[in-house]
Amino acid sequence: MEIVLAxxxxxxxxxxxxLFGVGLALGNIFSTLIASVARNPASRDTVxxxxxxxxxxxxxxxxxxxxxxxxxxxx
Amino acid sequence: MAAEGKTIDALSQFELTHAFGPIGAAxxxxxxxxxxxxxxxxxxxxxxxxxxPRAVVPGRFQALAETFYEFVENLVIGQVGHEGxxxxxxxxxxxxxxxFGNVLGLFPYAFTYTSHIAVTFGLAFLVFLVTTIxxxxxxxxxxxxxxxxxxxxxxxxxxxxxxxxxSYLSRPISLSVRLFANMVAGxxxxxxxxxxxxxxxxxxxxxxxxxxxxxxxxVLLVGFELLVAFLQAYVFAILTSIYLHDAVHLH
Numbered sequence: 001m002e003i004v005l006a007x008x009x010x011x012x013x014x015x016x017x018x019l020f021g022v023g024l025a026l027g028n029i030f031s032t033l034i035a036s037v038a039r040n041p042a043s044r045d046t047v048x049x050x051x052x053x054x055x056x057x058x059x060x061x062x063x064x065x066x067x068x069x070x071x072x073x074x075x
Numbered sequence: 076m077a078a079e080g081k082t083i084d085a086l087s088q089f090e091l092t093h094a095f096g097p098i099g100a101a102x103x104x105x106x107x108x109x110x111x112x113x114x115x116x117x118x119x120x121x122x123x124x125x126x127x128p129r130a131v132v133p134g135r136f137q138a139l140a141e142t143f144y145e146f147v148e149n150l151v152i153g154q155v156g157h158e159g160x161x162x163x164x165x166x167x168x169x170x171x172x173x174x175f176g177n178v179l180g181l182f183p184y185a186f187t188y189t190s191h192i193a194v195t196f197g198l199a200f201l202v203f204l205v206t207t208i209x210x211x212x213x214x215x216x217x218x219x220x221x222x223x224x225x226x227x228x229x230x231x232x233x234x235x236x237x238x239x240x241x242s243y244l245s246r247p248i249s250l251s252v253r254l255f256a257n258m259v260a261g262x263x264x265x266x267x268x269x270x271x272x273x274x275x276x277x278x279x280x281x282x283x284x285x286x287x288x289x290x291x292x293x294v295l296l297v298g299f300e301l302l303v304a305f306l307q308a309y310v311f312a313i314l315t316s317i318y319l320h321d322a323v324h325l326h
Contacts, residue, residue: 049313056310060249063256070263074086 012072018065025058083270085263107188114175154316170312177304190258199251210322268293
């Protein structure tokens with residue numbers, strides 16, 4: 001069934017639209033991280049782990065979307 | 076994408092096979108279990124060899140063991156506070172198991188046991204059980220006040236309580252899916268670019284020259300995966316510490 005395959009590909013594409021928000025969020029996290037370290041270099045050690053934690057939590061959202069896309073494509 | 080009938084087969088690397096021949100098959104001992112065994116033996120060896128010399132100026136293995144120890148200790152005490160020292164062995168064991176599993180999976184022909192949801196959900200559910208039991212043991216019935224923050228208006232309870240309960244119950248799911256999805260996505264990406272190299276290499280004279288591009292991308296990706304392997308172990312440990320903080324301090 002060609003049409004099912006096409007619909008699967010379109011569905012997987014729609015599923016990764018979540019990357020739009022993730023991209024915005026990651027840019028926001030790192031721009032804020034850079035700005036705060038630039039303003040107060042001494043705060044680097046306290047701010048950096050929080051930034052990395054935020055990065056990992058946000059990246060997880062992208063991976064959830066990727067997982068859904070894989071589920072649509074391969075099942 | 077198919078050149079000469081070849082296709083990208085990215086997910087077969089996660090299939091389980093029996094290790095150790097007929098004996099392994101009889102007890103369902105898979106290569107995943109074999110890699111867990113290797114990781115545990117390496118962790119124990121590193122810690123024993125690191126702790127044996129007890130030198131003032133540490134040698135290589137002692138410096139390695141001390142780095143791991145101090146890293147996780149700072150993390151736990153920074154998040155939970157000094158009461159958290161009791162839970163340090165738990166977090167340390169989790170961190171080392173996840174870290175060595177992630178890094179072991181990057182070796183050629185090796186299997187990543189953290190790329191299976193069953194393994195990561197097992198670990199995350201253990202974290203969930205431990206934090207809940209710690210909270211119940213330390214606070215008793217007061218623990219259930221966690222689901223309704225003090226000072227919130229009472230008429231909001233029907234909204235706040237279900238939201239808090241659901242967010243508490245979804246902790247093991249998000250913790251396990253994060254690690255598992257990261258590992259799967261990374262290894263699928265490596266496999267996809269490796270397949271590009273093979274497919275381009277079969278395209279006559281220009282093919283092998285073009286195949287240099289995905290190959291160099293793959294080299295960069297291995298470095299990136301090394302970072303992710305460490306980062307995910309760190310995130311797993313820090314989230315465990317945050318949950319322990321909630322359990323010990325209830326907010």
